[in-house]
Amino acid sequence: MKTNSTTITLPNDSKNVKQKMINFLLLGVSILLLTSCSSNDDNDIIVEQFLDGLELETEIIENREEALQTTILNAGGSGEVYGAEGTILYFPVNSFEDQNGNPVTGAVTIELIEIYDKAKMLLTRMPTNGKRPNGDVETLVSGGEFYINAKQNGEQLQLVNDFMLFAPADEFDEDMRIFNGQNNNCDGDEMQCDIVWEEDEQGGLEPIQREGPNGQGVSGYGGFISNFGWTNLDRWYNFEGPKTIAYADVPQGFDNTNSNVYISYDGEPTALALLDIYNPETGLFSEHYGLLPIGLEVHFIFVSVQDDQYVYAIQGATIGENHTEVIGTTTTGTEAELVALINDLP
Incomplete structure (x- = not known):
């Protein structure tokens, strides 16, 4: 892993409309762009970078x-x-x-x-x-x-x-x-x-x-x-009281092919749940059966690997009914830096 650390912000589509990738290969010419295009009110073109999933796997x-x-x-x-x-x-x-x-x-x-x-x-x-x-x-x-x-x-x-x-x-x-x-x-x-x-x-x-x-x-x-x-x-994990389903809305360009989302339970050093359900229509990660305790103190952990570095976000939250956690700002850094942050979680 590379040793430099930077912070980047990737646009998050609040309506969860995921980018569509179009790859144009011109014979005899270098690959021009891997793009996802959408139009704003001024008909400007927004170009997004293709995000690889093989590195994470x-x-x-x-x-x-x-x-x-x-x-x-x-x-x-x-x-x-x-x-x-x-x-x-x-x-x-x-x-x-x-x-x-x-x-x-x-x-x-x-x-x-x-x-x-x-x-x-x-x-x-x-x-x-x-x-x-x-x-x-x-x-x-x-x-x-x-x-x-x-x-x-x-x-x-x-x-x-x-x-x-x-x-x-x-x-x-x-x-x-x-x-x-x-x-x-x-x-x-x-x-x-x-x-x-x-x-x-x-x-x-x-x-x-x-x-x-x-x-x-x-x-x-x-x-x-x-x-x-x-x-x-x-x-x-035992918790008395009502339970709900939790969702995670990840930055644009990320999905279940190139990223994972976990929930770390505060106060439990070895309780780490994976949001292993992904809906391509909504672009949301979720868990299975709505069994996450309402009022639970947690940290959402978003993680990917791009260009030989970890891309991640760690956000504290209190679970509310039909909770949706929006992951907006991510950090790019080393494995050691990510491990240190996880080890410092409550």
Whole structure:
């Protein structure tokens, strides 16, 4: 990422009429313009720049890949994996088999991603959107998100036994449960999937006190995991009172192909909802079922990547009935600057 920072203002169409792009390619002549044209009262022509969506998608995948940690274990014996942020995985003896059901021996590569804060959730597009059994999508408060996998010589392995996951925590919340990541919008590669979390009715968590890798005492959540892929420790966000739907009106030229909009819940360090519904007719982002609490203090976070830099806006708000948040002014800066701002949110 580039290191300079500037502030820009992109025009926001209050009627949500999105620009239409016309790309003229003249043979033998350089590409002239990528434009969106509209007329004002004086019939002036407004020219808008085409905004790319591939950079944002690429950045999300790269952030996931950069977060991936690998550890070598002996498949024939038991072993532990220690994550950089305190996660511990314990695999019993003979935990793995190949795709044909044959026991695996020798060196096995364990892959781990651990996510404990909002900034990393946003950079990897791993929000805390949870799906109820009836299909409603609501916000979760996370105790840690994890990608866990095992391979041998690049070949995918299968689990024979459940393994133990330990996630550090200062206090134990008895409402925390195990959630599994359900894949959307991908061809089976979980490193590139959009994830929504669904509760594992069979999985439970217990308070654990144990010795860490350096011999120090650590405490947190412990639970048995029966699948590879994405796992989340969560509780449902509880709020008494009326609820509503929330919308976000983003700057002109941006839509769901080149930007994301999140809602950060104030006072909850690990509650980050993605507005994953986009209406191309109105140009508005929204959430699913009108389940956002009225009176909730939040921050809307708009983010895109353009010309190898983050384009973002962070706006505080109190949710009102049928709330519409208009994102007008954006800032262009580095990933580190964006992360620092998110980490400073209440």
